[in-house]
Amino acid sequence: MHISDLIPWGREKPKTPANGDGGTTSPLAMLQRDINHVFEEFWHKVDNGRNGQRGPIGLFGPSADVTETDNGIEVAVELPGMNVEDVDISLSGDVMTIRGEKKVEHEEKRKGVYLSERSFGAFARTIPLPPGVDADKAEARFEKGVLKVSLPKTAEAQARVKRIPVKAA
Numbered sequence: 376m377h378i379s380d381l382i383p384w385g386r387e388k389p390k391t392p393a394n395g396d397g398g399t400t401s402p403l404a405m406l407q408r409d410i411n412h413v414f415e416e417f418w419h420k421v422d423n424g425r426n427g428q429r430g431p432i433g434l435f436g437p438s439a440d441v442t443e444t445d446n447g448i449e450v451a452v453e454l455p456g457m458n459v460e461d462v463d464i465s466l467s468g469d470v471m472t473i474r475g476e477k478k479v480e481h482e483e484k485r486k487g488v489y490l491s492e493r494s495f496g497a498f499a500r501t502i503p504l505p506p507g508v509d510a511d512k513a514e515a516r517f518e519k520g521v522l523k524v525s526l527p528k529t530a531e532a533q534a535r536v537k538r539i540p541v542k543a544a
Contacts, residue, residue: 436498437475445536447527448504455520462522466510473522474499507532 400408439452452473454462463474476497483490508526515524 436500439500439502441502446533447525448508450502450524452522454522459517462517464515464524466513469504469506471502471504472499
């Protein structure tokens with residue numbers, strides 16, 4: 376394809392299904408279709424990331440693993456390059472919100488060269504919790520770029536768990 380193919384004057388009328396002249400499509404329509412496809416795929420992946428599925432969540436927030444046991448909920452969140460003072464955790468009802476802010480500044484002075492770089496990013500990740508979490512006994516640890524939050528269940532919630540024995544057929 377050449378740039379002249381995109382110019383509407385000086386070329387034949389394209390044959391499209393719309394005008395009934397065959398099954399070919401103009402280069403401009405093909406370009407628009409391809410661009411639309413790229414955006415549709417991008418937003419589809421973003422929506423999947425928000426629904427808890429693996430997607431490009433790294434673009435919008437950290438990756439998190441949530442595990443429920445008989446005794447509580449364990450949450451592990453990857454926060455590489457962040458410090459403990461950059462992280463804030465809050466519990467409200469049956470929702471835990473983890474917020475963070477990363478600021479990186481680099482300055483370098485050499486003979487005849489001055490380099491200054493800054494980057495900034497903030498995120499908020501909301502994790503729904505099942506009923507029966509004891510917020511007063513929640514604990515969080517931050518080690519080697521991984522935040523681990525332990526949320527024990529109340530005694531009542533633990534008592535409601537009933538195991539069903541599985542018998543061989």
